[in-house]
Amino acid sequence: MEMKSIAYAILAIFMVSIFLGCVSAPPETELKADGKSVYDFIIKENYKNWKKWPGTGEIYPKSTEKPSEPHGAFLTTYVNDDAFAAIEGKKGILPEESIIVKENYGPDKKLAAITVMYKEKGYDPAHNDWFWAKYQPDGTIDAEGKVEGCIDCHALPKDIFKDKTNDYVWSSDLR
Numbered sequence: 001m002e003m004k005s006i007a008y009a010i011l012a013i014f015m016v017s018i019f020l021g022c023v024s025a026p027p028e029t030e031l032k033a034d035g036k037s038v039y040d041f042i043i044k045e046n047y048k049n050w051k052k053w054p055g056t057g058e059i060y061p062k063s064t065e066k067p068s069e070p071h072g073a074f075l076t077t078y079v080n081d082d083a084f085a086a087i088e089g090k091k092g093i094l095p096e097e098s099i100i101v102k103e104n105y106g107p108d109k110k111l112a113a114i115t116v117m118y119k120e121k122g123y124d125p126a127h128n129d130w131f132w133a134k135y136q137p138d139g140t141i142d143a144e145g146k147v148e149g150c151i152d153c154h155a156l157p158k159d160i161f162k163d164k165t166n167d168y169v170w171s172s173d174l175r
């Protein structure tokens with residue numbers, strides 16, 4: 001009798017652990033400062049359902065006052081929730097794990113490229129830890145990393161907004 005109930009107890013524990021093993025979430029797609037990882041993440045997270053940069057709409061014409069040429073004639077700019085809250089809250093800087101996804105459209109409003117900024121703690125302390133990437137519409141990586149061209153031009157908003165860096169973003173004054 002005794003042995004039987006011990007056996008049942010062991011069996012029960014065994015089955016509960018199998019059950020828990022099955023229901024526990026599979027590991028998240030790891031997000032790291034790498035072109036493929038970032039692209040897979042924004043696609044998996046369905047960035048097109050994210051909020052747009054505060055004050056912007058869908059397929060808006062590029063600014064006439066800023067050097068927006070590399071981004072094409074029309075833009076749509078999506079941000080994840082953390083970034084959105086910091087921009088709206090005028091925090092002056094975007095938090096770690098912020099992601100900005102900009103769709104770049106030609107004059108014909110056809111998607112030409114996707115440019116992304118992703119902030120990873122410790123990635124590039126000299127430039128506010130931004131990782132930069134440019135993709136073709138099918139996800140092919142055209143540029144990624146600490147891309148000098150992106151950084152140099154995105155360092156200029158500091159002059160317009162009269163802030164130390166404006167966190168390397170152009171679309172609005174963060175303060």
Ligand code: HEC
Binds near residue numbers: 069143
């Ligand atoms: C010659 C200047 C220039 C270069 C080079 C450039 N950008 Fe930009 N970028 C801009 C401007 C200007 C805007 C704002 C667009 C607007 O409002 O018309 C912008 C906006 C963005 C945004 C939206 C967030 C923000 O800063 O407002 C992202 C993301 C972005 N660029 C990524 C990139 C990446 C990635 C590269 C390099 C592959 C790059 N940019 C190269 C000028 C540049």
